[in-house]
Amino acid sequence: MKMKGRSVITYNVYAPTNVICMLRPRRQNGQSIIEEGFNIEPSVPFSEYTDLYGNACQRFVLPNGQVTITTEVQAQVNPTKQIPSPVPGYILVGDLPDEVMYYILPSRYCQSDLQELSNLAFQIAGNFVPGYDQVEEIRKWIHQNIKYQYGVSDSTTTALDTARNRIGVCRDFTHLAISLCRALSIPARMTVGYLDKLQEMDLHAWFEVYIGGEWYTFDAVQEVTEGYRIEIAHGRDAADVAMITQFGNATLQSLHVEVNLLENEPVSQN
Amino acid sequence: MKMKGRSVITYNVYAPTNVICMLRPRRQNGQSIIEEGFNIEPSVPFSEYTDLYGNACQRFVLPNGQVTITTEVQAQVNPTKQIPSPVPGYILVGDLPDEVMYYILPSRYCQSDLQELSNLAFQIAGNFVPGYDQVEEIRKWIHQNIKYQYGVSDSTTTALDTARNRIGVCRDFTHLAISLCRALSIPARMTVGYLDKLQEMDLHAWFEVYIGGEWYTFDAVQEVTEGYRIEIAHGRDAADVAMITQFGNATLQSLHVEVNLLENEPVSQN
Amino acid sequence: MKMKGRSVITYNVYAPTNVICMLRPRRQNGQSIIEEGFNIEPSVPFSEYTDLYGNACQRFVLPNGQVTITTEVQAQVNPTKQIPSPVPGYILVGDLPDEVMYYILPSRYCQSDLQELSNLAFQIAGNFVPGYDQVEEIRKWIHQNIKYQYGVSDSTTTALDTARNRIGVCRDFTHLAISLCRALSIPARMTVGYLDKLQEMDLHAWFEVYIGGEWYTFDAVQEVTEGYRIEIAHGRDAADVAMITQFGNATLQSLHVEVNLLENEPVSQN
Amino acid sequence: MKMKGRSVITYNVYAPTNVICMLRPRRQNGQSIIEEGFNIEPSVPFSEYTDLYGNACQRFVLPNGQVTITTEVQAQVNPTKQIPSPVPGYILVGDLPDEVMYYILPSRYCQSDLQELSNLAFQIAGNFVPGYDQVEEIRKWIHQNIKYQYGVSDSTTTALDTARNRIGVCRDFTHLAISLCRALSIPARMTVGYLDKLQEMDLHAWFEVYIGGEWYTFDAVQEVTEGYRIEIAHGRDAADVAMITQFGNATLQSLHVEVNLLENEPVSQN
Known part of the structure; x- marks a missing residue:
């Protein structure tokens, strides 16, 4: 396309x-x-x-x-890469490629080392099959429990803030999703770019996770992850990929x- | 040596x-x-x-x-690199080499984008000549105002925590120093390694700042920055250089x- | 411009x-x-x-x-970067930055390790001040002694071939110049791109040398090195930067x- | 071990x-x-x-x-990585990872772009199954047809020289093998290090090729590729990995x- x-x-x-x-x-x-x-x-x-x-x-x-x-x-x-069947599984930390290791560490706005975020991750996804199923549970939970609203968060808002306040924009949804995945030792990164499916025309942020040996796209703002995307940048969080x-x-x-x-x-x- | x-x-x-x-x-x-x-x-x-x-x-x-x-x-x-005379000055952001740019951005434990840390940086060093003089003021202020004590901070303690609690270890002294420098647009990074002058034998952490076109070593734990050092790793903060x-x-x-x-x-x- | x-x-x-x-x-x-x-x-x-x-x-x-x-x-x-006055001097090998070291080694089409090319380099430039003066002597010698002609060299032609046959195109002029500079321990690389001053419209190749702490542009095809350029690629020789x-x-x-x-x-x- | x-x-x-x-x-x-x-x-x-x-x-x-x-x-x-069964096949150039592409290009001592070397490669291995079988044919041919002798080649000897003179040391065997593999669009690189099986104690050179999605070790000096190795360096040829x-x-x-x-x-x- x-x-x-x-x-x-x-x-x-x-x-x-x-x-x-x-x-x-x-x-x-x-x-x-x-x-x-x-x-x-x-x-x-x-x-x-x-x-x-x-x-x-x-x-x-x-x-x-x-x-x-x-x-x-x-x-x-x-189009956004399809999830294959069977769904991609969890990769043991010891089997992750070297260049993926950066994305399981905590970063400025994704404090995955905090107990509070770790607890939330296990509460949401602890009972699901490691890998895709856990990530999709996290994505859906954020979509359903975080209110999308402009003007309540700013450039210093972190995943912890969003976990507590349950409100924000695509940047905040993405930071929270990344933090919860990393808390489960699933590598996750932030991607910014253009998405054709967006209601209000804006630059968009979503997340990618490394499961089954590849990076897959997830979008906590959408009902289901879909659409055509042009990637501008990716990194650990918004500190790395600020417009x-x-x-x-x-x-x-x-x-x-x-x-x-x-x-x-x-x-x-x- | x-x-x-x-x-x-x-x-x-x-x-x-x-x-x-x-x-x-x-x-x-x-x-x-x-x-x-x-x-x-x-x-x-x-x-x-x-x-x-x-x-x-x-x-x-x-x-x-x-x-x-x-x-x-x-x-x-x-020995620790001597500060030349005249002292190294501030490098305008537009003149920083590309590979130094990472070190003026906020990171996991160095939230230099927060107003509270920015205010503290200006309060300590705002009236001093940009460059070496500002960095040395920050280093001395931390040395004099933060109490060195084991067991009160942990691996999730941030520069903001240390600015408020005024207590911590070399890791915390260093995170705060880095954050205050970055708040003044001075590139700063964390270095870990061995220092011969340390009282209690331990792995040590200190900071380096980019002034006058080079990286210089500063140590907020010491009365004056001195001694022989073997560098193990450097990065944006402890998330990058965890032992x-x-x-x-x-x-x-x-x-x-x-x-x-x-x-x-x-x-x-x- | x-x-x-x-x-x-x-x-x-x-x-x-x-x-x-x-x-x-x-x-x-x-x-x-x-x-x-x-x-x-x-x-x-x-x-x-x-x-x-x-x-x-x-x-x-x-x-x-x-x-x-x-x-x-x-x-x-x-415009092509001006040579400052006094002219940039030779940098001792021990003082070259690490990332410049690749460009004093021999490469596919620039066999600077061959005695025949080394002899030619010393014959042309041996009596000149190391640095800019040597490079400019080499450039002028090639401009004056190598005949510019299409169709006599091909994609496997080397600097040694050109030193012997004394005929070729911009690629060959550049390979010879690079080899002679490297034989004098002056880092040299090939750059390809657009030049506005070219008689026949074509993609062009020239060389850059590291003297006085910076890369400077030299063009053995031109009478004097001048004009506006858009750089497409640079590397050790045409094996690295083939269109x-x-x-x-x-x-x-x-x-x-x-x-x-x-x-x-x-x-x-x- | x-x-x-x-x-x-x-x-x-x-x-x-x-x-x-x-x-x-x-x-x-x-x-x-x-x-x-x-x-x-x-x-x-x-x-x-x-x-x-x-x-x-x-x-x-x-x-x-x-x-x-x-x-x-x-x-x-x-021990030297075993060749699995079925043997690793040829990877189409379009499917090679980006970071492998350097190793199909010609280099200083491996002039795989020359017709003479390309002809030799096809003569030796043209009728064999692309991938492992071709590489092993090349390795065996070199082992059988190049005489191992010190003192006849030097640091400027190329694969073309060795193809013509049919004499040399491990460096020359390796350069020729690499060139013939690259002529068949098989990525090949030079590795230097220690080998326990060597008759005369010396630093050794061998080659690695990218087949079946991985790098495998081949050694044209040995009757069969075997033994324990410590790798010191690898690169395109001896210009990259000179001791x-x-x-x-x-x-x-x-x-x-x-x-x-x-x-x-x-x-x-x-």
Whole structure:
């Protein structure tokens, strides 16, 4: 399926402000990036690097005044990877590949080492078969028990906060899901990007878990995990994959996102 | 100076337990690792990998019963790097090398994005010259205001906890120092290893900050930062550089550490 | 300066052929990639990875028949970096950064370990000041003594061949220059990309050397090294940065390249 | 099996000479490094880094006079990995993992892109089943047709030279084997280390190929591939894994190697 994502971000800048952006798509297996653009208005030079997780990062200085950052991407993507039957099982920690080990450790917003989160994980999923069944129970529990609402959480809200307050947005749903999976020694990471099925057009966050020897996509915001996605970045939590990290005095004025599927029918992919 | 470190860790294991160890020395500039050993009793095979920060990690399964892990290292090391005069200054975020950027972001135990820690950083160091002077103010403030005491903090204690409770061990002193530096946009990381000047023989933790275009060592536990050190690992905080991360049912019974200088006089190093 | 590059490559494919492409621009400091596209006609899915040198690689299968690969890039670029005064000097091998060490070793097409090439290097540049002066002597010597001609060298031609036959294209000029620099223990690498100053529109190859603590651009094809460039890839030699590496039965039918400067005047850059 | 390797290298140094050594063991899955040492006499400081292939590299300056470098390692190792039945098959280039792709490209001493080597590969193995059978045919052909003799090849000898001269040492056997495998699009790399079965005690070189989804060990010097091995380094060819690369005026005076198995019976390994 051909899919297009576009985001327009406007800042009011009161003093030149250094930023790191993660707004360009990941270059990886499973999504063919056919076209993409990254424009800053007014025009300023930017440099790029690839971070430890393979994400593309853009560094630049926001100049004074109103600044607009527009990113566009057009990609050939697959639908969300199907869960095979029988469902993927739990991988023993000793059998995890080295490069997956980072994703069972606690991180800034996913304090999976806390007893309170560990207890919650066992309460929700302790009686289910380790692996897919546990993850899906966690996902469903969050979908049913956490209220989706803008404006009650912020950039410092953690999984523990969300477990207690039971309210938040996709970022918070995802942090809680990741923490509960890690508490069960299931590697879990945060992915941000475009999803075509989203009601309100926005950049979205979901989680991936390593079960049965592969990474699978789960989305606690959706009734069932589905849709076409373009991945922008993934990492341990929002500290790793922040859309924009700023160092200075600038205010986000607006974020406008568009997502479109460009074909009616999926084409064959190998 | 030739320096020797040795640690003996004993576990009581009640069920086979997967672990990741970081107990072997870093291989890097500034410390010449002449000899080292890593023994597990009873003997079990282990595999090794190098993590994202360049640390050596050992993976294996602790078998049932009492298990002893002994590591030894003998290295040629320099004394703690001197602060040059004039002192190293603040590097603008826009001028930081890409590979340093990870160390100004918040992490599991260093919540530098919290207003409370940011306020404390500005209160302590806001009136000092950005760079070395600010870092040294933070280091001294922690040394003078945080009480060093075993047994009051644990593996989930964060910099925010320490800022409030004003008590802890080297790990806690270090997390707080790192958080306050990052709140001032100064890159800071945690280093663990052997220090010859330590009163009670133990593995030690300190912090490094990136000022004036280089990493410098600071130690909030010491009256002044000094001594010979062998670095084992460095990372964003204790989640990255845990001596042992375990997945299962094992109890640390004892940790015994020895550190010795093997020569009376430093030899010339280039 | 805003600069645009575009390449259209047509293949006749007689059996499905696996390829690795390096046709998309590097994401790095010094060039801001504003827009770019990568299209295969007929459309096939492709995956991407970043290689050991930080280059973007595209992997896919060329289907039977005529296949056209079109890449486009629009970037904000600086002119070729000026040589400062005093000129950058030779860096002692012991003082080279670790990540530069790969570029003083011999490689597939740059056999800097051969006595014949070493002798040539000393004959050309042995009496000049180590560093910039030696490199510029080598560059000028190649420009003056190697005849630029299409069709006499091929993809297996080495620096030794070119030193003997004294004829070739940009790839051959560059391989010889790299080999002679490395024979003098000066790190040198191959860069491919777009150059606005080229007479015949083509993808171009030049070399970079590490002197005075930085990488500088040199071009043995030009009278003097100058112009605006968009870098696609760099590595040890053409084995690392081949535009297309194919595994099977396909014939390159045509390569069409366009390079345009989009503004008349350079704008200020930081 | 516990295994011990030791090498003592003596140099006569006429002017301070920068070197890069690869003499310490790889830290990886399948070999547990229990003890190891690296001593330079007279003592000089050295720094270490990990190269692009994960090998440990030591950098230092050989001082004037006679210098002795002694390395020792004691490891728990498995016997050479058995070939399973049915034998591992050829992996289509399109299905190779990204990180394996480097090993089908030509390199300094393995010019697999040359028609002459490609012809030889097809002549030897063209009629055999792709994968294990082809590799084993190549290995046996080299064992039977290349004469093992010291002193006729040197550090610049390539696979093409060996294919023509049919004489050489383990380094040359290995380069030829790698080149012929790559000519058949089978990823192949060079490994150096200790082998217990070697007649004359020396550091040894062999090759590994990626078939059936894994790396397997092959040794063209042996009648059949067998024995216990400690891996020091692996890479594309001897340019990547040179025991010592020197930049200056020093003469290798002697190399003395000892390899011992420390137990009579293999112990169980998982």
